[in-house]
Amino acid sequence: MSASSLFIGLMSGTSLDGVDGVLAHIDAGDIRTLGAAYLPFSDGLRADLMALQQPGENEIHREALAANALALRYAQCVGDLLVSTGRTAADIRAIGAHGQTIRHRPELGYTRQTGNPALLAELAGIDVVADFRSRDIAGGGQGAPLVPAFHQAVFSDPGECRVVANIGGISNISVLDPKGPVTGFDTGPGNLLMDGWIARHLGNAYDAAGAWAASGQEIPALLQRLCEEPYLGLPPPKSTGRDLFHLEWLDARLAGLSAARPEDVQATLAAFTALTLARDIAHHAASAKRVFVCGGGACNTHLMQRLQQRLHECGQTATVQSTDALGVSPNHVEGLAFAWLAYRQVNRLPGNLASVTGAAGARVLGALYPA
Incomplete structure (x- = not known):
């Protein structure tokens, strides 16, 4: 070699x-x-x-x-x-x-x-x-995301439309459709807000397996406020990061919800990540049969379950699994x-x-x- x-x-x-x-x-x-x-x-x-x-x-x-x-x-x-x-x-x-x-x-x-x-x-x-x-x-x-070109080289299949969802601090998707050009963009927050929120309240760097989020209940009013972020409605190409999504951004949307339990906020943040991903996958990759997840989000059992659930709610029948299924560790x-x-x-x-x-x-x- x-x-x-x-x-x-x-x-x-x-x-x-x-x-x-x-x-x-x-x-x-x-x-x-x-x-x-x-x-x-x-x-x-x-x-x-x-x-x-x-x-x-x-x-x-x-x-x-x-x-x-x-x-x-x-x-x-x-x-x-x-x-x-x-x-x-x-x-x-x-x-x-x-x-x-x-x-x-x-x-x-x-x-x-x-x-x-x-x-x-x-x-x-x-x-x-x-x-x-x-x-x-x-x-x-x-200038981002850059990984879709690599996803195409390693994960594409000429007989199947696939989505690769990279859930790091920010989430992005690559749509690998043999019937058209590769598309991809940042869908919104991945682990970033969840990591920041659990660090503030429990001092943990991340929510292991999403256990804290799983212990809470989603707050519909907060989820609606989060989903009103204008970036989410922009057409691709688009990319984002901590310049937009950070704890101060979250605090502004928590105004008036001060009685919300921290674990319920965490559950809502997990729902927000799952929902924004699911909506974009359903809209931009309606024919996809499988969604392969990489990044730290693939280790969040609760988030993976919520993503599968939200995809079904959006009318998308694709199954969710990690890139381990394709021979590459999500990490x-x-x-x-x-x-x-x-x-x-x-x-x-x-x-x-x-x-x-x-x-x-x-x-x-x-x-x-x-x-």
Whole structure:
């Protein structure tokens, strides 16, 4: 197996929990996971990255320090991958590092994924590809979601319309219909609001298996308010993030509902994620027979059940299951996607889909930082 076929993908998403790393063999249509690693963020790094989601004092300096700390964490993840798979830096063609999104404003012509890819290249001794979203935005696109192109390469089937639902901090769908172009967009919050709400009330980073949400009752009035968010009614292409959805956004919609039990709010937030996904799947992928879920949401048993229920309520008969059914762990999909995007960049192949992002056409994504 030549070094030109080995790539590492690193992803730290909107949930701000840590970094997922995947070592993959990628050669034309052959894409195989060889190893995976996960490193949680320290409380300090997570707090620093969370603070950068909003404007603040001396934020250029604070971002630079957080970017260095993130590069160190990325390098540790790369080291763990090499040790666990018996590889060396010389075996790896390139690392695809997404970075941590702290601003995403494609309507203003920019996106910002913090990180220090030059430092990562120095520490790892491996070429690094980073800043994947900017080229698509320069071409008039949303710069997100980028994973539908990878979903098409790995999960599509010529005889079946499928949906891949990535439920991270934000949820997005990829509609893989052999009868037409791939489409996809951010449907709205995934785990982001649920994670923030349980952290505020119980001090937990996330709602394990959705147990807390399952202990509550949905609040119809709150669910209606949440569903009135204008973003949800916009046509694709569209993308979103913490710039729009955050706890202050939720607090504004809780006004007048102060007697609501925290667990009932959590149940409603799970319902909100499930309902927004189900409505968009029913509208944009009516012929889909199966929905494959990846990201942290695939581990939320309550959310998966609610998604199935909401799909049926929307008249959609598709069954819901994780991407394990297709041979890829739901926790590895995004890391594998950025390994694939690094492969595309070093081979001067486009990584976006204009039908998804709205860009003027196919573009080679990412900037290369040689080791």
